[in-house]
Amino acid sequence: MTNTRGTDMAKKKENLDCESDFKTHEHTGFFDKVIELIPARFYLADETERKWFPGLSKGQKAREKKITNSNLKKARRDRLDPDKSVLTTVDHLKRKLEKEKRISLKQKLKKKKDDLRRQKLEMRKAGIELPEDDSEEEIEVDEEKDDDKSVTYEELRERLHRKIDELKGGRGGSDRPRSHEKRKKTLPNKRKRDAVSEEKTVEDNKAADKGKGKLDVEEAAKDLTFGYVKIDDGEEHGKEKKKRRLSKARELERAMKLEADKKDPEKGDVIAKKHSWKAATSRAAGIKVHDDPKLLKQSIHKEKKRQEKNAEKWKERIEGQQKFKVEKQQKRSGNIADRIEQNKLRKIAKREKKLLRPGFEGRKEGFINEGGK
Amino acid sequence: MGRFKNNKKSRVIVKPISKKNQEDVSHVTGDKIPKSFVFSRMKLPPSVRQLQMDLRKLMLPYTALSLKEKKRNTLRDFLNVSGPMGVTHFLMLSKTASALNLRVARTPQGPTLTFKIHQYSLASDVAQSQTRPRCPQDLFKSPPLIVLSGFGSQELHLKLATIMFQNIFPSIDINTVKLSTCQRLVLLNYNKDTKLIDFRHYSIRLQPVGVSRRIRKFVQNHQVPDLRNLQDVSDFVTKAGYGSESEGDEEAATVTLSSDLGRVNKGATKSAVKLQEIGPRMTMQLVKVEEGLCTGGIIFSEYVCFFRKCGWKEGKREEEKG
Numbered sequence: 001m002t003n004t005r006g007t008d009m010a011k012k013k014e015n016l017d018c019e020s021d022f023k024t025h026e027h028t029g030f031f032d033k034v035i036e037l038i039p040a041r042f043y044l045a046d047e048t049e050r051k052w053f054p055g056l057s058k059g060q061k062a063r064e065k066k067i068t069n070s071n072l073k074k075a076r077r078d079r080l081d082p083d084k085s086v087l088t089t090v091d092h093l094k095r096k097l098e099k100e101k102r103i104s105l106k107q108k109l110k111k112k113k114d115d116l117r118r119q120k121l122e123m124r125k126a127g128i129e130l131p132e133d134d135s136e137e138e139i140e141v142d143e144e145k146d147d148d149k150s151v152t153y154e155e156l157r158e159r160l161h162r163k164i165d166e167l168k169g170g171r172g173g174s175d176r177p178r179s180h181e182k183r184k185k186t187l188p189n190k191r192k193r194d195a196v197s198e199e200k201t202v203e204d205n206k207a208a209d210k211g212k213g214k215l216d217v218e219e220a221a222k223d224l225t226f227g228y229v230k231i232d233d234g235e236e237h238g239k240e241k242k243k244r245r246l247s248k249a250r251e252l253e254r255a256m257k258l259e260a261d262k263k264d265p266e267k268g269d270v271i272a273k274k275h276s277w278k279a280a281t282s283r284a285a286g287i288k289v290h291d292d293p294k295l296l297k298q299s300i301h302k303e304k305k306r307q308e309k310n311a312e313k314w315k316e317r318i319e320g321q322q323k324f325k326v327e328k329q330q331k332r333s334g335n336i337a338d339r340i341e342q343n344k345l346r347k348i349a350k351r352e353k354k355l356l357r358p359g360f361e362g363r364k365e366g367f368i369n370e371g372g373k
Numbered sequence: 374m375g376r377f378k379n380n381k382k383s384r385v386i387v388k389p390i391s392k393k394n395q396e397d398v399s400h401v402t403g404d405k406i407p408k409s410f411v412f413s414r415m416k417l418p419p420s421v422r423q424l425q426m427d428l429r430k431l432m433l434p435y436t437a438l439s440l441k442e443k444k445r446n447t448l449r450d451f452l453n454v455s456g457p458m459g460v461t462h463f464l465m466l467s468k469t470a471s472a473l474n475l476r477v478a479r480t481p482q483g484p485t486l487t488f489k490i491h492q493y494s495l496a497s498d499v500a501q502s503q504t505r506p507r508c509p510q511d512l513f514k515s516p517p518l519i520v521l522s523g524f525g526s527q528e529l530h531l532k533l534a535t536i537m538f539q540n541i542f543p544s545i546d547i548n549t550v551k552l553s554t555c556q557r558l559v560l561l562n563y564n565k566d567t568k569l570i571d572f573r574h575y576s577i578r579l580q581p582v583g584v585s586r587r588i589r590k591f592v593q594n595h596q597v598p599d600l601r602n603l604q605d606v607s608d609f610v611t612k613a614g615y616g617s618e619s620e621g622d623e624e625a626a627t628v629t630l631s632s633d634l635g636r637v638n639k640g641a642t643k644s645a646v647k648l649q650e651i652g653p654r655m656t657m658q659l660v661k662v663e664e665g666l667c668t669g670g671i672i673f674s675e676y677v678c679f680f681r682k683c684g685w686k687e688g689k690r691e692e693e694k695g
Binding site: 157223224225226227228229230231273276277279280281283284285286288292295 | 404405407461479481482483484518519520521522523524525529532533535536537539540542544545546547604662664670672
């Protein structure tokens with residue numbers, strides 16, 4: 001029981017440790033993020049010596065300005081150049097820390113060396129033999145590596161992917177396999193196999209279908225009919241004899257003849273059948289077939305009636321025109337005669353007016369004494 | 374007070390409703406455009422009514438989509454109306470206890486073909502059975518093309534049926550036809566053994582051939598592809614994907630386009646013709662051919678022996694009338 005308890009506690013502790021580890025990782029990640037947002041020159045103490053510009057002469061100032069401008073340009077180009085490394089604040093910080101570490105290490109080593117040397121001196125003084133040892137050289141620390149290593153395209157890509165994964169929530173440290181890498185591992189085998197097998201089956205099917213398809217297509221193409229397609233050269237089915245349009249009377253004769261033929265005892269049936277099929281086919285194609293004598297008679301009758309009616313109308317129209325003309329002439333002549341009369345009357349009246357002077361009124365009608373000698 | 378005139382705002386301006394007159398004669402070919410009426414003289418059960426609607430949609434644009442028939446309308450009425458309007462074909466559905474009949478007739482005094490429908494599927498059923506039913510906007514704006522297969526040219530009644538169907542849909546002029554107007558296809562397949570005619574209605578789709586599936590889908594759908602697992606765009610473009618099942622059929626049905634169709638299919642490149650079924654599906658049998666419009670002598674009948682038994686002869690109806 002104690003064992004289990006112990007393991008439980010151990011597990012819990014382990015879990016706690018893991019958790020705390022996880023938490024610290026999380027926290028460090030978060031802080032790294034925040035630091036990265038701050039540009040390096042604000043976050044880290046600037047170690048370069050600043051030139052004091054205000055106290056310089058004009059010429060010196062101009063020279064310094066030129067230098068700073070060129071420096072700025074260079075810095076801008078370096079910033080945007082993918083070949084050169086882009087150091088973030090965190091990288092700067094790390095470097096600084098490493099430097100400090102190295103310095104401290106160097107100091108420690110130096111101290112150790114001094115101690116060793118002192119010891120050796122003492123020992124020599126004391127007269128003890130010492131073996132040759134190259135510990136001094138071993139402890140030599142390599143010179144600081146050159147920081148400006150050329151970062152390759154691959155490394156940039158890796159960095160990008162890492163950033164993407166982090167954004168996605170892969171903050172749980174670098175131990176977890178990166179998502180795209182993980183997928184790359186498991187999928188290719190499966191996909192490849194499937195793809196290969198699928199391609200094979202599809203190709204087989206294709207080949208089989210091609211063979212079968214060709215046969216089917218050939219067979220089917222023998223017996224295909226399509227809708228009407230108008231081409232420029234020939235005319236359509238059955239519309240050739242448009243010129244020969246018989247008059248209805250002629251058609252009636254033909255129809256009567258046909259009927260008589262149908263009633264013929266020996267070949268009547270055959271003729272009837274043939275004709276009905278032919279008529280049906282041409283009717284289906286849109287050609288008008290006149291074979292019913294009754295209908296033809298009807299239509300002839302109708303046409304006659306129509307003609308008569310039209311003739312009537314024409315006659316009426318002519319009559320009406322004549323009448324109208326006559327009337328108008330009469331009216332005209334009447335009006336003219338009237339006018340002449342009116343003119344005459346007017347003239348008379350005018351003449352009479354002259355003789356209407358006071359005392360005379362009217363024409364002389366004769367002497368007052370009738371007779372006379 | 375001369376200020377108070379007739380205020381135009383208060384007057385309601387009534388615009389005359391301009392009727393869209395369909396052309397009678399095609400400007401292109403100079404032939405008369407065949408128009409049709411799809412109707413039934415009796416009350417139909419709902420699924421058959423739906424079939425009638427599907428047939429009307431099939432015959433668009435040269436048909437009356439919302440034709441209303443009343444009980445008191447006779448065939449004579451329809452004939453009288455069809456003259457001035459230029460309607461050339463009647464498609465009549467009728468249902469009896471034993472059979473569902475479709476009669477295809479040519480109007481003035483044309484022959485009538487009676488088909489007995491053994492089985493049918495509605496357009497909605499067909500669309501439901503598909504995973505990606507397709508109905509572009511202008512699908513019914515132009516008439517369908519027709520393909521008849523297996524009819525042969527020997528038997529008279531089959532020849533008549535071919536001519537009848539060829540004349541229901543307007544002819545196309547090769548020189549001036551636009552590829553975008555060939556959107557639908559009606560297929561009639563005659564089976565010699567069973568004497569059944571399969572009626573199918575497809576929509577035509579052209580797909581460019583020779584591009585990989587990914588690129589084609591990207592160009593057609595405008596959807597940004599998922600580049601999560603790829604290192605580089607070149608992987609996306611050059612990845613050899615596995616082909617689809619229907620690529621085998623494409624080999625046989627590849628055409629070279631003469632002009633551009635849409636954004637994807639360019640002229641003078643190869644495209645595959647893909648048919649997707651829409652519309653009703655019927656299995657029918659030619660049962661009777663009459664000389665006149667539902668009148669006249671019977672010049673062909675499937676069940677000749679039956680008629681012979683009852684003493685019917687060809688053309689007997691005429692004699693009775695006469």
